[in-house]
Amino acid sequence: MGAGHVHGLYRARPTAVHRIAPEVKFCAAVVSTLAVVLTPRAAFGAFAIYAVLIAFVATMARIGPLWLARRAMIEVPFVAFALVLPLVGAGPRVDVLGFALSVDGLYAGWNIVVKGTLGVLISLLLAATTTPRDLIVGLHRLRCPEIIVQIATFMLRYLQVLGDEARRMRIARLSRGYDPRFLWQARAFAAGIGALFLRAFERGERVYVAMLSRGYTGRLPELGAGGAATVAQWTAGLAVPAVAAAVAVSTVV
Numbered sequence: 001m002g003a004g005h006v007h008g009l010y011r012a013r014p015t016a017v018h019r020i021a022p023e024v025k026f027c028a029a030v031v032s033t034l035a036v037v038l039t040p041r042a043a044f045g046a047f048a049i050y051a052v053l054i055a056f057v058a059t060m061a062r063i064g065p066l067w068l069a070r071r072a073m074i075e076v077p078f079v080a081f082a083l084v085l086p087l088v089g090a091g092p093r094v095d096v097l098g099f100a101l102s103v104d105g106l107y108a109g110w111n112i113v114v115k116g117t118l119g120v121l122i123s124l125l126l127a128a129t130t131t132p133r134d135l136i137v138g139l140h141r142l143r144c145p146e147i148i149v150q151i152a153t154f155m156l157r158y159l160q161v162l163g164d165e166a167r168r169m170r171i172a173r174l175s176r177g178y179d180p181r182f183l184w185q186a187r188a189f190a191a192g193i194g195a196l197f198l199r200a201f202e203r204g205e206r207v208y209v210a211m212l213s214r215g216y217t218g219r220l221p222e223l224g225a226g227g228a229a230t231v232a233q234w235t236a237g238l239a240v241p242a243v244a245a246a247v248a249v250s251t252v253v
Contacts, residue, residue: 009071009127016236017061018129021229022138024237029126031241035248036118041111043251047118050247053240054121063128072120079116082109132156141228146219154207162200169196 012018017025032050039046058068086096089105130138136156139149169192208216229237 009124010131011061011063011067011128013062013129015061015129017057020129020237021141021233022130022134023141024138024229024233025126025130026135026138026142028237028241029122031238032122032244033119035241035244036115036122039115039248039251041107041114046247046251047114050118050244053244054118054125057125057240058121061125061129063125067128068121068124071124072117075116075120079113082112082116085109085112158200158203161203162196165199166192166196 032053036047036050039050055065058065085108086101086105087099089102089108091102091104093100093102094106095101126135133156136149136153139152173189173192
């Protein structure tokens with residue numbers, strides 16, 4: 001996977017957050033997410049602290065709030081589900097603006113919304129400050145199982161290839177009169193999905209044979225030789241997750 005391969009979420013910035021080693025940022029994201037998930041739903045102050053910490057990191061990384069808000073819209077379906085829970089939940093009820101809402105449903109909806117939103121924001125910050133290749137390098141340095149690293153490497157490399165293949169197939173269908181507005185033409189779309197799967201499978205076989213002919217023995221060449229995280233980077237990178245973890249522990253104890 002070439003060093004220049006990046007995704008649309010990455011925001012190149014000359015900041016200290018971008019310069020932190022990828023393995024540090026990956027561990028920081030995991031610890032922060034676990035802290036959010038393990039926090040009781042009624043610990044409103046803790047969630048406010050998490051939001052402040054995320055805003056601090058975003059400011060340090062020069063990632064704007066509007067950029068984060070637009071990308072966080074991916075959680076809208078889950079938010080819509082959470083809004084229904086107060087209406088259908090059981091147990092004691094409370095009147096809010098003329099509606100009798102379930103107390104347990106309100107807590108459950110709040111739990112989904114706040115934890116989902118904070119988790120999405122943490123993931124977006126990781127993606128915005130780390131290229132896909134650096135993420136793979138970070139997993140390699142963390143001694144992640146080799147097979148997982150290889151799967152992630154090929155997935156990132158060939159998602160774009162398969163996406164381009166799907167676009168070419170769509171253009172070919174359109175040139176032959178395909179009109180996705182009609183329900184009965186969904187058969188052509190389904191056939192295209194099957195053809196894309198077969199092409200991907202055949203491409204994978206060809207790539208594997210080519211790898212074997214070049215001496216592949218089950219391990220990819222060493223990734224990211226040198227440049228591992230220093231003690232200073234680990235200390236700086238895990239400072240915010242350490243605060244989040246301390247807050248989470250204080251809410252549980």
